[in-house]
Amino acid sequence: MAYSEKVLDHYENPRNVGAFGKEDEGVGTGMVGAPACGDVMKLQIKVGKDGVIEDAKFKTYGCGSAIASSSLVTEWVKGKTVEQALEIKNTQIAEELALPPVKIHCSILAEDAIKAAVADYKKKQG
C-alpha cells in the first residue's frame, strides 16, 4: 500500500495525541468504530465558554490512514465553533490526505468522530 506524504507525516508525527478527563467541563468525547472492523477512533474537544473549540485530543486504533485522519481533524477543529466543526466533511479529509478509495472509510469515521464529540458536548451542556 502506498501512502501519501501527508498520511505518512501524520502517522509518523501524530498531532494532539492524548486525552482529557471525560467529566471535565467543556469536554466532549466521541468514540466511533469497532475493534472487529479494525478501526476505533476517540476524539475529544475542549470547548470554551464562547463556544469555540480551544483544544482537541485523539487516540486511534487503526491503520495509518485512520491515524492520519483523526490527527488531521484535531488540527482542523481547533479555533472553530462547534457548529463550524460540524461542517467538516469526510471528502475534505480524504482530499487533504489523498486517501485511496479503500481508505475512504477512515475519513468517514473521522467525520463521525467529530459529530459524536460535539453531540456529547451538547448533551453535557443540557
Added chain:
Amino acid sequence: MLKFPIYLDYSATTPVDPRVAQAMIPWLTEHFGNPASRSHAYGWEAEKAVEDAREQVARLVNADAKEIVWTSGATESNNLAIKGAAQFYKGKGKHLITLKTEHKAVLDTFRELERQGFEATYLDVQENGLVDLSALKDAIRPDTILVSVMFVNNEIGVIQPIAEIGEICREKGIVFHVDAAQATGKVDIDLSKLKVDLMSFSAHKTYGPKGIGALYVRRKPRARLEAQMHGGGHERGLRSGTLATHQIVGMGEAFRIAREEMKTENERVRALRDRLMKGLQDIDATYINGDVEHRVPHNLNISFAYVEGESLIMAIKDVAVSSGSACTSASLEPSYVLRALGRNDELAHSSIRFTIGRFTTEEEVDYTIDLLHKKIGKLRELSPLWEMVQDGVDLDSVQWAAH
C-alpha cells in the same frame, strides 16, 4: 553493518546459498544438454547430474533415489500426489481427509476434487495447532482413500505427529500424503521408518532455487498415481516435461548442504529464535501462536494485543516479516490458520511471523527486538483500546457501533 530491511521471512523463501548458485551455473551455459538425450555426451552428462541430485534429495529423507520424482515445486507435488492418488484409487472410495490449517496448495486441490465428486473432511486442529489423533481416527470412513497432513505448518511452525498418523493410515490401507515443504533441513525425516506414501518437497525453502521441487512416491508398498502432466513420459511417466538440469542440480546441492549442516545450523537458529522470543515476550499483552515444543527451530509467531495490523506493518518496515490478523481488517487478509486455533477471545490484535535463517545474525535479532518494543509502545500510546484496558474496561462488554 545492518542491511535494511532485515530479512526475517525465511519461511516465505530463502536466498539461494552461494554454494548452490555456484553448482548450478555450469549447467546453464557449458553443460546444457537435455538429460533425455541418449545419443550423445551432452545428454549423458546432464542425465548423470540429474541422477546425482536425485540421490542427494533421497539421502536427506532416507529414501531410495528411485522414489523421487522431479516437479516444479511443492504446489505441483501436492497436486500430483493428491489428485493422482485420488483418481487412481477412486474405485476404492471417494473420501479424503486433511486439516483446516493446511497450505492452500492442499486445500484448493481438495476443493477441486470435491467439485469432481469426491467428499472431503477438513479437520479442526487443537488450540496448539496440532491435529487431534482421535478426531482423525473418528473421521476415517470405510471409503476413505487418502489422508493429507503437512509435516510443518508454514505459519505457526508446529510439527504434526507424522509417525503416528502414518501408523493409523497404514493399518487401514489409506494412502498418506505429507506436504514437507517447510520441514526439510528443519526436522529429521526418515522415510525408512515413517509410514508415509507420498511426500512433497520444495527447493526454495531450503536455500535452493525457486521453480523446482520433488515428490516422494513410495515403492514398497507401492503408492500408485495417475499422472497429471502428459507428454514425453519423463519421470517414469509420472511427470512429463524436459528436466531443468540446473534447477535440479541446485536442489540436490541445497539438500546435500541441509543434510550435512542441519544439526549445527538448527542449534544456532534456535538460539537466535529463543533470543527473539525472550526479547519480545517482555512486551505486555503478547502471546505465542502454536505449540512451542513441537515446533521448528526457526519460527516465532506472536500476537500483540490492541495493536492494529496494518499500522504495525507500517511501523516496522525495517524488518521483512509476514503478518496475519485473526480478525478482519480492511487490507490484511485474516489468517485462516490463526483462526483455526480458536483464539477468538482477543478481539483486537495483530500477529507477526518471524522466521529466522542461515544468514540471520544476533545483531539483526537485537535490532528487531528493540524496534518492536519502541513501535508497539508508540502504537499503544495511540490506542484508545489500550487506554480502556489500562483503565480496567472489559472490551467485550463494550457496545461497539458497527460501521
